[in-house]
Amino acid sequence: MDTQAPASEEGAAGDDEPAATQQRQDQQQQQPSSSTAAGAGPQQQARAAPRRRLGGEAVGAAGHLYRIQLERFMCHDNLELMFGPNVTLISGPNGSGKSAVLQALQATLGASARDTGRGSSLAGWVKNDRHAARVTLEMWNSTEEECAGQRFPPYRHEIYGSIIRIVRKITLGKPAADGSRQAASATYQLFRADGSEVHREDMGCSAAKEVEALVDHFNVDPSNPLMIIPQDMSRQFHQGGWAGGRAGGYRNGGAGNKEGETGRVMDTEPHGGCERVGV
Numbered sequence: 675m676d677t678q679a680p681a682s683e684e685g686a687a688g689d690d691e692p693a694a695t696q697q698r699q700d701q702q703q704q705q706p707s708s709s710t711a712a713g714a715g716p717q718q719q720a721r722a723a724p725r726r727r728l729g730g731e732a733v734g735a736a737g738h739l740y741r742i743q744l745e746r747f748m749c750h751d752n753l754e755l756m757f758g759p760n761v762t763l764i765s766g767p768n769g770s771g772k773s774a775v776l777q778a779l780q781a782t783l784g785a786s787a788r789d790t791g792r793g794s795s796l797a798g799w800v801k802n803d804r805h806a807a808r809v810t811l812e813m814w815n816s817t818e819e820e821c822a823g824q825r826f827p828p829y830r831h832e833i834y835g836s837i838i839r840i841v842r843k844i845t846l847g848k849p850a851a852d853g854s855r856q857a858a859s860a861t862y863q864l865f866r867a868d869g870s871e872v873h874r875e876d877m878g879c880s881a882a883k884e885v886e887a888l889v890d891h892f893n894v895d896p897s898n899p900l901m902i903i904p905q906d907m908s909r910q911f912h913q914g915g916w917a918g919g920r921a922g923g924y925r926n927g928g929a930g931n932k933e934g935e936t937g938r939v940m941d942t943e944p945h946g947g948c949e950r951v952g953v
Contacts, residue, residue, distance in 0.1 A: 835867030
């Protein structure tokens with residue numbers, strides 16, 4: 675099976691792409707020693723930051739995460755993270771943007787800003803002094819022949835092929851009259867393994883509805899705390915602050931799962947300075 679991901683769209687809307695030599699130099703400086711553990715500090719450059727690629731690649735079963743890229747999203751200018759086949763650890767000091775990666779993951783899978791527990795509007799996802807943000811998520815969509823023993827069948831493989839790319843773009847509107855941060859709108863795009871866009875006539879619905887069907891197929895609920903638990907909610911859980919205690923939290927989280935089974939669990943560590951994303 676070809677393990678190469680489709681060529682990604684370079685740069686965020688409205689920003690120029692840096693030279694290839696700058697990308698290679700930056701990648702060499704930022705490349706971690708392990709493909710499953712990587713620092714996730716924010717870019718410090720104000721404009722047109724080079725893309726950083728963290729981690730490695732491996733063949734995954736249908737529904738497993740392959741790659742995520744954050745462009746002008748929260749504290750990140752341009753961060754690319756490759757997921758390992760089992761558990762990927764993202765380590766770094768407080769404020770380096772570890773939780774932003776999980777929020778970006780939730781954003782591409784259909785969660786609202788309020789669902790992430792770190793803001794109440796889409797505008798909060800756009801990096802300061804930027805007018806748009808974009809998150810790209812690629813996930814495996816392998817067939818049983820390509821990856822034997824996988825838990826889920828591929829989603830509409832005849833349309834997408836062996837990798838599905840989801841792009842969510844958040845664009846700020848005009849500034850508010852009182853000078854406060856403006857409202858924002860969001861759009862989705864989906865792409866095949868060969869990089870071509872899948873249009874509405876191919877999907878038979880809007881891109882947003884297609885993302886809903888996709889996550890439902892793989893039994894993923896991005897707003898379910900038993901799948902993706904934000905840092906603040908994780909802290910409340912450890913302190914017994916959820917309504918009804920920890921048992922109540924489990925009941926609330928499991929209520930939306932098909933047959934009480936989850937496809938994946940993604941967890942945050944409130945004390946260890948590490949985010950954990952697991953299969």
